[in-house]
Amino acid sequence: MDKQKDILNAALKLFTEFGFHGTPTSKIAQEAGVANGTLFHYFKTKDELIVALYVDIKKQLGFCVAKDIQAEDSIKETARKYYVAALHWGIDNETEFRYIQQFLSSPYVSMIPAELVEQSLAMINMIKEGIKQKLIKVTPAEYVMSIISSHLYGVNQYINSQKLSSAKQKQLINESFELVWKMIT
Amino acid sequence: MDKQKDILNAALKLFTEFGFHGTPTSKIAQEAGVANGTLFHYFKTKDELIVALYVDIKKQLGFCVAKDIQAEDSIKETARKYYVAALHWGIDNETEFRYIQQFLSSPYVSMIPAELVEQSLAMINMIKEGIKQKLIKVTPAEYVMSIISSHLYGVNQYINSQKLSSAKQKQLINESFELVWKMIT
DNA sequence: TTTATGATTGACTAATCACTCCACAAATGT
DNA sequence: ACATTTGTGGAGTGATTAGTCAATCATAAA
Known part of the structure; x- marks a missing residue:
């Protein structure tokens, strides 16, 4: 209702x-x-609806991705949890994921409210910590973030386009994390 | 005129x-x-213009990417040339690159004419050859293609957002190719 | 019962849009 | 020289759209 x-x-x-x-x-x-x-x-306007929808979806994703993280997790474990959760969310919410892409490559991007920007800060900080600990070899953190995000996006697109079985999906997700991890460490 | x-x-x-x-x-x-x-x-219609613009840009990119490839190049060399050329093109043609993204995540994607699809076949075949030679360890070829494309997209976005100097750009491009290569071999 | 508040409706409007039409100009062929 | 095609302009049109508005309805506090 x-x-x-x-x-x-x-x-x-x-x-x-x-x-x-x-x-x-x-x-x-x-x-x-x-x-x-x-x-x-x-x-109030159609534009406001378009942006509000993006904010709403982004909050759902943010919540879903953050919920399993625990303070005592290692950097790699934290990274894996972020990565896996985001990928699962993308598979379970194909339409929402597509909307994010559509929105981000439209001129409406410039209307994203400031409150949302800080959300990805937690991940950037995690990467920075990884760099400080000399675990992550690639720098700067923003570059690493960019690589991981786009990798996620690519894998998601592949999984959705191939309609793999649930088991194959799980395997691919885990393997693909190791792939990225190998790349940046 | x-x-x-x-x-x-x-x-x-x-x-x-x-x-x-x-x-x-x-x-x-x-x-x-x-x-x-x-x-x-x-x-004839606005839609036709939208699609024609995409086709036109895609042809420019295709031409630019293919022009340096030589038959005697090794798989890795061919891959690097594709990768580097695409990245350079993306930097020199920021608006065109953005248009491709915008178009691909819009409902107009479904209007892409068949003639364009075959263009990326050369790259898929190269990857398949790499897999056959046991050079590339990740399979299937479409998955590898997906990973490389999105990586390219991510690096491009990072470079454009950071406005790096020309020298730094060149260095980053070469390093980033090695990164992907390491990941898939 | 009265009053107030906010949700809900759908007819309405002013503006905009994609696209047409036709007159004419320039190029091209014969 | 003439005929035919092709390019160009811009006013015009019918349909569509975002957004408004005056009017109801639901709920609950006074």
């Missing part, structure tokens, strides 16, 4: 299928089962 | 800045210095 959620879900579905351009707000309202005006009650 | 080229250039500039949605055909015509009707003389 949460209409705001309904609108976000409808927007996600239609935006990923038809693009920002291709989906009028009227269709979103219709898909969500609410009146046209209701959409604008929750989101 | 090539109006078709002018239109493509104007479209590239505006699409990357304001998105497909945010740039009306009238603005593209204006930016290109041609009349509204002229645009539709060269491209």
